[in-house]
Amino acid sequence: MLRSITKKRIAFYAVSLCILLIVLLAGCKAQEELDILVEDPLQSDPITSSQNLVNSSPNPVVIEYSTPDNTLVKEPTQTPIPFPTRVLSTPTIPVVSKDEILSTVEVVKLIKPSVVHIASGSVNMDIFNQAVPRTGVGSGLILDSAGRILTNNHVISSAQSVTVTLVDGRSYPASFVGADPVTDLAVIQISAAQLVPARLGKSSEIEVGEDVIAVGHALGLKGGPTVSKGVISAVNRTIAVNSQTSMVDLIQTDASINPGNSGGPLVNTSGEVIGINTAIIDGSNGIGFAINIDDAKTIVGQLIEFGVVKRGFIGITPFNVTDSIREQINLPVAEGVIIVGIVPGYPADMAGLQVEDVIVKLDEIDISNSGDLSKYLINHEPGSEVVMTFYRDGVLRTIELILASSQ
Numbered sequence: 001m002l003r004s005i006t007k008k009r010i011a012f013y014a015v016s017l018c019i020l021l022i023v024l025l026a027g028c029k030a031q032e033e034l035d036i037l038v039e040d041p042l043q044s045d046p047i048t049s050s051q052n053l054v055n056s057s058p059n060p061v062v063i064e065y066s067t068p069d070n071t072l073v074k075e076p077t078q079t080p081i082p083f084p085t086r087v088l089s090t091p092t093i094p095v096v097s098k099d100e101i102l103s104t105v106e107v108v109k110l111i112k113p114s115v116v117h118i119a120s121g122s123v124n125m126d127i128f129n130q131a132v133p134r135t136g137v138g139s140g141l142i143l144d145s146a147g148r149i150l151t152n153n154h155v156i157s158s159a160q161s162v163t164v165t166l167v168d169g170r171s172y173p174a175s176f177v178g179a180d181p182v183t184d185l186a187v188i189q190i191s192a193a194q195l196v197p198a199r200l201g202k203s204s205e206i207e208v209g210e211d212v213i214a215v216g217h218a219l220g221l222k223g224g225p226t227v228s229k230g231v232i233s234a235v236n237r238t239i240a241v242n243s244q245t246s247m248v249d250l251i252q253t254d255a256s257i258n259p260g261n262s263g264g265p266l267v268n269t270s271g272e273v274i275g276i277n278t279a280i281i282d283g284s285n286g287i288g289f290a291i292n293i294d295d296a297k298t299i300v301g302q303l304i305e306f307g308v309v310k311r312g313f314i315g316i317t318p319f320n321v322t323d324s325i326r327e328q329i330n331l332p333v334a335e336g337v338i339i340v341g342i343v344p345g346y347p348a349d350m351a352g353l354q355v356e357d358v359i360v361k362l363d364e365i366d367i368s369n370s371g372d373l374s375k376y377l378i379n380h381e382p383g384s385e386v387v388m389t390f391y392r393d394g395v396l397r398t399i400e401l402i403l404a405s406s407q
Contacts, residue, residue, distance in 0.1 A: 216264025315346020
């Protein structure tokens with residue numbers, strides 16, 4: 001009896017061991033197949049061709065129906081194609097920034113060949129009627145391969161000779177192309193080879209706080225242009241040059257602008273020129289201004305084509321409204337352009353405008369100062385019809401006039 005029970009236990013253990021070995025072998029086989037698939041999923045091809053899928057798919061289902069003449073028709077349905085069980089990998093597409101951002105060193109290397117040193121010379125007579133030579137320095141920007149260079153008007157005005165020195169040390173005499181004292185821009189030209197024109201950007205796209213780099217020949221120091229870095233502190237700034245002239249839509253920056261920087265570029269981090277350095281305020285702590293490049297492009301186009309800016313002409317001597325003027329004539333507004341002189345035979349005279357009339361609007365454009373007036377006239381050629389809104393004796397009036405040419 002005991003011997004029989006022992007035999008049964010041995011048999012039971014033997015069967016259990018066999019089952020365990022079978023399970024282990026099956027598991028190892030599955031693991032090997034999985035490892036092969038992971039190591040090189042392309043070696044095994046669980047996704048067969050569409051032909052094989054069709055052949056391995058279930059047989060089509062046949063449907064029967066009768067036609068109106070009682071004819072029995074048998075038609076198979078479309079053979080279903082099973083979806084593949086493996087998910088194909090999707091390639092990753094890197095995201096590329098729209099605007100290329102360069103380091104300061106890269107920007108300087110890009111713009112430096114386009115910045116020139118300008119030396120102006122003139123001879124004046126002193127109180128003893130003796131000739132006194134005078135020199136001035138400034139900066140300029142190469143516009144094209146024809147040798148046209150953009151600079152400030154005050155850099156070359158009254159100069160009897162102008163010499164341009166390139167970054168590689170070559171020097172050339174410059175000829176005058178055109179100038180516009182109102183916007184303080186001028187174009188000169190040299191005859192030289194291997195010039196590197198600057199890349200002009202769009203000042204309409206700049207933002208306050210954006211990094212900028214000012215490049216120019218500060219103080220006329222030898223050794224190439226000076227570089228300073230800052231941010232755009234403000235846009236659309238207006239500064240009064242004198243009681244009759246204002247500059248509008250200027251870019252304010254804290255990048256250091258010193259004498260000699262005038263006419264040099266203000267550059268963004270993509271190496272594009274967004275402004276032309278033009279002015280610093282005496283006694284200020286690191287405040288400089290640049291003419292926005294969008295307005296400069298308009299002026300430069302006319303200077304190259306005509307030598308002057310063909311702006312519309314009203315025929316007045318403008319003066320910016322001040323607090324004292326406002327009180328004297330009981331003006332209900334604090335800003336505007338007061339007429340202090342009228343040119344006979346021109347639109348203002350023909351339309352009946354008078355001295356002390358205060359212009360506050362042209363068409364739908366507000367006129368706060370002479371800079372606004374100048375910018376409006378630049379964009380409206382002679383012959384344009386204008387509706388002027390102005391104050392006379394505290395009463396708001398409107399008239400229509402046709403702009404003339406100042407030439």
